[in-house]
Amino acid sequence: MSLVRGVFLVGAALSLLMLSPASPGQSFKPVGGLDCNGHSQIQKPLRPQDSCTDFHGEYGTRGYDNGYYIGHDEPSIAFISTAPHSGNNVQWEFTLPRERPLPATQSFENFIAFWFSMALCDPNSGFVRGPCIPDSDQNNPFLAGSAFLEMQFYPPGNPPFLTQISCDLIHWCASLHINSLETMNNGNLNPNCTETTNFAFIQRDGIPTGPPGPNNLNDSSATPNSQTLLMNQGDRLRITIKDVPGDVFGGVLTLIEDLSTGQSGFMIASAHNGYQTTDPNTCAGTDFSFHPEFDTAKFGNFVSWAALQADVNFAMEIGHFTPGANGDNDSDDAPCFPGPTVAGCLGSDIDFDGTSYLFDWPDGTRNKATSVAIHSVRGGGIGPLSPSDDTGDYDQAFPIIQIQTDVPASEQACQQNGVGCVVPPVGAKFYPFFAVTKNGGNDNSGSDGESCTLLFGNFSGSDINNFGGDAQYGASNLYWFFGQNTSGPRSNPCIPHP
Numbered sequence: 001m002s003l004v005r006g007v008f009l010v011g012a013a014l015s016l017l018m019l020s021p022a023s024p025g026q027s028f029k030p031v032g033g034l035d036c037n038g039h040s041q042i043q044k045p046l047r048p049q050d051s052c053t054d055f056h057g058e059y060g061t062r063g064y065d066n067g068y069y070i071g072h073d074e075p076s077i078a079f080i081s082t083a084p085h086s087g088n089n090v091q092w093e094f095t096l097p098r099e100r101p102l103p104a105t106q107s108f109e110n111f112i113a114f115w116f117s118m119a120l121c122d123p124n125s126g127f128v129r130g131p132c133i134p135d136s137d138q139n140n141p142f143l144a145g146s147a148f149l150e151m152q153f154y155p156p157g158n159p160p161f162l163t164q165i166s167c168d169l170i171h172w173c174a175s176l177h178i179n180s181l182e183t184m185n186n187g188n189l190n191p192n193c194t195e196t197t198n199f200a201f202i203q204r205d206g207i208p209t210g211p212p213g214p215n216n217l218n219d220s221s222a223t224p225n226s227q228t229l230l231m232n233q234g235d236r237l238r239i240t241i242k243d244v245p246g247d248v249f250g251g252v253l254t255l256i257e258d259l260s261t262g263q264s265g266f267m268i269a270s271a272h273n274g275y276q277t278t279d280p281n282t283c284a285g286t287d288f289s290f291h292p293e294f295d296t297a298k299f300g301n302f303v304s305w306a307a308l309q310a311d312v313n314f315a316m317e318i319g320h321f322t323p324g325a326n327g328d329n330d331s332d333d334a335p336c337f338p339g340p341t342v343a344g345c346l347g348s349d350i351d352f353d354g355t356s357y358l359f360d361w362p363d364g365t366r367n368k369a370t371s372v373a374i375h376s377v378r379g380g381g382i383g384p385l386s387p388s389d390d391t392g393d394y395d396q397a398f399p400i401i402q403i404q405t406d407v408p409a410s411e412q413a414c415q416q417n418g419v420g421c422v423v424p425p426v427g428a429k430f431y432p433f434f435a436v437t438k439n440g441g442n443d444n445s446g447s448d449g450e451s452c453t454l455l456f457g458n459f460s461g462s463d464i465n466n467f468g469g470d471a472q473y474g475a476s477n478l479y480w481f482f483g484q485n486t487s488g489p490r491s492n493p494c495i496p497h498p
Helices: 012-018 469-473
Strands: 074-078 091-094 111-122 146-154 174-182 195-201 236-244 251-258 265-266 276-278 285-287 313-318 386-389 393-397 401-405 431-439 453-457 476-479 481-486
Touching: 111 236, 146 236, 146 251, 174 251, 195 276, 265 386, 401 469, 431 469
Parallel strands: none
Antiparallel strands: 074 313, 074 401, 091 236, 091 386, 111 146, 111 313, 146 174, 174 195, 236 251, 251 265, 276 285, 386 393, 401 481, 431 453, 476 481
């Protein structure tokens, strides 16, 4: 989900309490994927601005990594269904944003990535580790070990990916990214590998550019090669996220079909490809095939440790860019880069003064980048589809949605009773929101006249349903995590009818 937000630092005593060294004789590289948040006591992260899953504390408190609060800004929309296979086999269709010439705000200034998600089995991950039955609603979300898949898409204009945001200056690229949470036998998060990362680009040949496992990540893993799938601005894509059977060559598959160019790429989170589960006590990695955790995407089938109520979700990863070579010289600005397109800093924007919190989001005008535009595979509505047992066709819609954000947890005034947990956050001049257009054309995204399109930014008008703007995020969800605001389950405003 997002880069580290070092908002609150607790006392040194807490860090000492959590300390548990790796097993004797175990050696780890100085840089890798043992802790996405960058606070491992034995290793630095491969990418200093990685996008990882926001987690809450075991008892609904803020999530801390070695004494640092880990928070994010991820406005998200969950799609909910009780149809068989809605939790382990879905197809989405959407149009990528298109940039406008400078000085227009570029997409990478507003968001570091957007992602599509799914809950996965990982018996070693979570507050309460336990066996997990792949593709099964028999799993108790609070007892089965689970990991979180984010199929992340990265905007163009701010390369190189290893240290910044983009694969190159003009193309989009994507990855199969998985986070796990490591809780030791003593009940504490492991200070050496609190939140591990598996990462591989979506490749035309399905072969990772480098080892994806947390113990083996290296520069090649996060450097595109000639087989990395690059997508044009404005391309229309169909993506599939589904299970492939097998404990060596199988695993969850992420597939991109570029309907505009005819190209495709895929990645399987398999042991064969080098994906790994991590020993929560020693941080040692073992090759592992990740499979979906649930059969359906019913309400409650969530990754229990994630700050968002998440399974089959779409989210924007915002709050990671402050313009200028030195930002505003705030403590949250670094690291900073001179370009190559726009100078700026990629630290987590905890005072909400960066580009994400200005009136520069897509709004249907031609002086701003277009919005990501989510349609459906069969047209006539928005959101993913799952396959029916009768035909195998993707024709089962998701009738319920839930809009949510975890930005309130990063507000210092947000309290555990929900007081001060507001959207937009204090300090922001603007906060973007979801909207549905009834004619699919107002976003200038290349929509072909679908009856509905889901957009994100600053959309309003007679043909727009924006759910009340920021009011769509609702109030603090005290049942789940006070730092998550949610609309609660509501009807999909434009259900596909294949």
